[in-house]
Amino acid sequence: MNYRYRSSEAQQELSERLLAEATLACESAKEIVKTNKKETDHRLLEKLNDIEFRKGELLRIRKDTVLEIDALSVYKERITDVLKSVKRNALEICEKCLIARKCRLSIDLVYDDVETNLLKEREVIQGAENLVDRILRKTYEQIRKLKATLYCIDHDLENKENNLHIDRRNVTLKETDFNLNIYHGTSPLDKSYVTLLRSIKFIYKRTVKHRVVKLNEWELQTNSNVIDANKEMNSAKQLRCYIDTIIKETIDELNNQKDVTNKAFRQRIEQTREAKTKLELQHSETIKQVTAMLNNITHIKKSIAEKEGYMALAHTRLGHRCQRPGIEHTQDLVEVNLVKEIHELRNVVANLQRMLYEAEASLRYLLKTQIQLEEDINVKTNTLKIDEVECMTLRQSMDYRAY
Incomplete structure (x- = not known):
């Protein structure tokens, strides 16, 4: 009887201790989880x-x-x-x-x-x-x-x-929600x-x-x-x-x-x-000189033509006087003067012919100069057309801007 009594008391003490430990463990677990x-x-x-x-x-x-x-x-x-x-x-x-x-x-x-x-x-x-x-x-x-x-x-x-x-x-x-899953694998978490x-x-x-x-x-x-x-x-x-x-x-x-x-x-x-202007002025002067020289040549030729009449007159008179009869055919002052007139006319015509040759040569040179000047003017005109009209017009459209 005593044995059973002591065993019962021991079990009660163990049960009380386990209850206390369980209560403490639950409280502790609850606190840890929270x-x-x-x-x-x-x-x-x-x-x-x-x-x-x-x-x-x-x-x-x-x-x-x-x-x-x-x-x-x-x-x-x-x-x-x-x-x-x-x-x-x-x-x-x-x-x-x-x-x-x-x-x-x-x-x-x-x-x-x-x-x-x-x-x-x-x-x-x-x-x-x-x-x-x-x-x-x-x-x-x-x-x-x-x-x-x-x-x-x-x-x-x-x-x-x-x-x-x-x-x-x-x-x-x-923690109270539905559809929560628990991991059941073996891998470390x-x-x-x-x-x-x-x-x-x-x-x-x-x-x-x-x-x-x-x-x-x-x-x-x-x-x-x-x-x-x-x-x-x-x-x-x-x-x-x-x-x-x-x-x-x-x-x-x-x-x-x-x-x-x-x-x-x-x-x-x-x-x-400027060069073209100078050439044009020179060309204008050259044309004037050409015109003047043409007039001069015409005047010289006219003068030569006039002297041919006087020459023919002197030769005709001298020829007529050669027909004088006998002793009348003398070398008088008239004949001397006619011969002198013919010589002087020949000298005058020769001088005019020389001047005509020089005038014609000068005219040829002036005409050649006129052609050269016209060529030079055309060259300058062409250059101005290229530089001023074509190039500078093109260059007006050159527009550099810092977009």
């Missing part, structure tokens, strides 16, 4: 805030990147317009001027200051074309890099949005296995890896995207400043060379016009 859930909820909220912050940073940098792409696209159009203006307008006009001036004639077909400046202008235009073309290629490349960066940001934003969706759902879950789509720097390469993503890698990816975007935007801004400088310097150089060439054209046109 604490863990609270900690997890806090961590989830922290994570959500972190993701929201990083998403905001990505959205901000994305906006700046899009604005920079738009700005650089505008600069690309400016460069394209400048290149078209230089290539299709300026270079073509310069080449046409060089070709037109090859049609100059005679002495005007020389290598003058205008030719020198036209060749230099062509060299300047070709250099500007090459420089602007290189900048255009750099602009295209920078836009491509910005778009590649934008692609990485968009992909990161998509991941962040998905992550937010998942963790926001996790925050709203409660100390790590999270996720699928990571890592975006490389270029759009064309994607690498999908199934591995564990460490927290610092997750942070570094967003930081890397932000840093890369800032780097490319800084490069784009520097490129835009460089484009502004280059366009201004290029347009200034082209305008300066155009002004120098136009000045050489104007000076050459003025010299040609």
